Amino acid sequence: MKRTLLLLSLLCVLLAMPAEAQPGYGFGYGRPRVQTVGRHGNEYVAWHSYYFGLRVGLNASHVASDSPILDGSGVKSGLNLGFAAGTQLTYRAPLFLESGLYYSQKGGKSGSGNNKFTYSLNYLEVPLIIKYKHFVGNQTSVQPYAGCYLALGTDGEIKNYGSRTAFSSYEDGYFKRFDGGLKIGCGVGFNMLYVDASYDIGLANVGQDTFDDTHTGCFTLNIGVNF
Numbered sequence: 559m560k561r562t563l564l565l566l567s568l569l570c571v572l573l574a575m576p577a578e579a580q581p582g583y584g585f586g587y588g589r590p591r592v593q594t595v596g597r598h599g600n601e602y603v604a605w606h607s608y609y610f611g612l613r614v615g616l617n618a619s620h621v622a623s624d625s626p627i628l629d630g631s632g633v634k635s636g637l638n639l640g641f642a643a644g645t646q647l648t649y650r651a652p653l654f655l656e657s658g659l660y661y662s663q664k665g666g667k668s669g670s671g672n673n674k675f676t677y678s679l680n681y682l683e684v685p686l687i688i689k690y691k692h693f694v695g696n697q698t699s700v701q702p703y704a705g706c707y708l709a710l711g712t713d714g715e716i717k718n719y720g721s722r723t724a725f726s727s728y729e730d731g732y733f734k735r736f737d738g739g740l741k742i743g744c745g746v747g748f749n750m751l752y753v754d755a756s757y758d759i760g761l762a763n764v765g766q767d768t769f770d771d772t773h774t775g776c777f778t779l780n781i782g783v784n785f
Contacts (some may be wrong), residue, residue, distance in 0.1 A: 590676030611752060613660070621677055623772035626678075628765050630666020630677040633784035637663045638778050644689065651763040652691040656703070659684055663774050665714065674719040679727055679764070679774065681709035685741055689694065701745040707758060708721075713736035731766055737774055738762045750783045 597599030614637045621630035647653045665678040687705030694700060711734070714727035729735045743756025758776040765772030 562745065566665075583600075589752040596726070608645040609643070609703050609784045610674050610780070611640060611644075611658075611782050611784040612640075613658075613752075613780045613782035614639045614784075615777050615778055617663055617776050619664040619666060619774060619776035621664075621679070621774055623765055624770035625765060625767055625772060628677070628767075628770070630668045630675065632667030633674060634665040634667050634678070636678075636680075637661070637781060640683075642784075643784075645689075652679065652693075653660065654689045656687050656689050656705075657685060661712075662709065662778075664774055666774075672720040676719075677727060677733075678714040678716075678719045679733060679737075680713055680714050681737060682705055683709040683726050687741060687743075689745070691747070697749045699747045700749060703744065703756075704740070704742045707739060707741045711737070734764050735764060735765055735773070737764050739774075742776075747784065750785060752784050753780070755779050 561666065570578050617636040617638050618633050619636060620633055621628060623629040638660060640658055640662075642656055642658035643654035645657055656675070660681045660683045661680070663678065663680045665680075667677070668675045683751045685705060685707040687703045689701050689703035691701050692701045711728060714733070715724050717724045718730065728735055737760055740759045741756055741762040742759075743754055745752055745754030756778050760774035760776075760780070762773070764774060765769055
């Protein structure tokens with residue numbers, strides 16, 4: 559609960575950040591949606607802007623569970639790829655609402671040798687974040703963000719290296735397909751190039767046993783382009 563309140567407080571701070579005088583401010587932060595039509599008094603009329611992006615990157619994930627059967631606290635690597643779309647919320651501040659659709663490979667590991675287990679949990683994931691773009695040059699921006707995500711499991715398997723068996727992660731007694739939680743991160747944009755790092759904090763209990771809490775966690779490093 560304390561962790562959740564801390565992250566929500568961070569989101570409120572981002573929303574309350576003042577719009578500083580930055581290169582290009584008032585004339586959009588992407589492609590113009592409503593173009594300026596002239597001056598009003600001593601001020602220019604600003605336009606809203608939007609952008610689209612492609613992303614590809616790597617996940618480093620784990621599964622933390624009270625159940626020894628589902629606990630995969632060892633880090634498992636996976637692929638993360640998809641697309642993003644964002645729109646400026648107000649011309650008075652460089653705040654953007656961003657969403658998208660990603661294929662995200664998560665999971666975890668436990669044990670070693672003949673006692674080794676690997677858990678793969680692959681999702682279609684939809685993030686919803688608020689992003690603040692702080693320009694540090696004509697083409698460079700730092701973009702902290704916070705929000706949430708929802709995910710639906712598409713496939714995955716549990717491998718038991720001791721018995722040399724593999725079966726679906728979503729069989730009875732193991733994992734649920736639904737996941738959701740908080741997402742925090744920061745990106746850097748340079749012209750069309752975009753790089754970011756984020757962390758997903760799973761809040762949904764993805765284990766089928768209601769008496770044991772099972773949650774995912776995932777660090778992601780992405781690279782892509784915005785246009």
